[in-house]
Amino acid sequence: MKKRQYYQLQVLSTERLTPNLQRLVLSGDDLASFPDAPAGSYIKLLFNQFGEPQPTAPQEGQRILMRTYTVRALNKAANTLTVDFMLHGEGVEAGPASHWAQSAQPGDTIMVAGPGTSKGLAPEHDWVILLGDMTALPAISAQLEALPEQTRGYAIISIVSEADKQPLQAPAGIEVIWLVQAGSAGLAKSLLDIEWLQGEPAVWAACEFSSMRAIRSTLDVEFNVPRTQVYVTSYWREGRSEDQHKIDKREDAQQYTQLVS
Template identity: 45%
Template sequence: MPKPSPRLAEVLKTTRISPSIQRIHLGGEELNAFPTVTPGAYIKLMFDLNGRPLTSAGEKGNFAMRTYTVNSVNPDKPEITVDMVLHATDGLTGPAAAWAVNAQIGDKIMIAGPGTSKGLSESYDWVLLAGDLTALPSIRNHLASLPKDAKGYAVISIEHNDDIVSLETPEAVDVIWEIKSSLTETISSLTWHEGQPAVWIACEFSDMRNIRRWLKDEKSLPHEQLYISSYWKKGRSEDQHKIDKRQDSEAYAKALAES
């Protein structure tokens, strides 16, 4: 199936919903055909190499793309929202975070996608969802789609108390907000429920590798019950992280085949 062509989107609204998150509402005529998406779906915001948003599919030259989870879709408007974490390293942000902070109503930007990611296993006794703020939209949407009798955990690492948001969740799923603490340590300290879990985790690259190792070595979790991914890596751009992620995935697949 061919990839959908990039679309021109317009900023309808922008709101700082927490100290670390800017919510951008995108609309425009070219989103009329935006498809229904599943939890974990994402779009790519398109920038030129100077960090300026692309505003035309006909613009030539190299460009950069930054990936963000689709937070919500309203096909009737049409409107999609993305929650953009305002990462900074030594006071400097990347092009997407800088754009998110300064975006104004009426601003235009090209977007690509949507793309999809692996969801929860279809067969499970309980769930474990975990991640940092970059994964919060996916975790929120997975929680909202769970059956009412689901049980388990949702562990979310945040930077500030004010980053805590309201989540629609089954009564027996415990939501754990961890402020500036180790996601690996929190997950490994959980009381493991009986039965087979469906595990969905997305976070920083080093955290992902530590958690993946623990799930394999300590819990012997079957691969089909697990989705785990790094959404970013400290000190690396998205393009650099993409290379690291591919190399890690190839090495991990080889290790699994040899084990």
């Protein structure tokens, strides 16, 4: 197994983009050796057992909490790594990463592991659908920016409030649809509301666990989209920690594989 690489980074700046989205720009000498991270790549932010940011590489046997976030932008020339955080309320009850994102100040230090790469859109397609909640907004934004200019399709994003809308850079043929307080079934329902274009789509979706299952079922039952054209995943589960969610996600994937095989 490849040894995990750690990078010590400092907060360069912090900005509240919308009421429920915080942007942190990280920097540091370690970024010089940080691998190139394509759109949709992810990192692990390290916190100690008390939920405080881990400032140095963890020691053997030390209990570490890791939280996964999308690389919104990596600028090696400027020596910056940008990460956007969906905020889950106030205080420590919001979780270590959300709480840290709201309280972090320039100069604060945190250890980062990664990057890892996530599956993107199926390479062969006639049009695309990108959909997710605010936890997926950074990944969707990065993918939209990387799409060829002639791409057609939809970006459907569920947000907490009207004020969480933000400008997105996308090809002219992509219709951006904002769903405000759509609930767990809203993203799946949106697939029934849009006009499906001719040809074979590529679908990429990331959201809460129950929404993920609803989207997957809708694609299978209502549209019979080939599995090779679909990537649907959950980034979190209501009422569960990231470690618990990983277990749920693994069990669900096993059950689903057995069901469709």
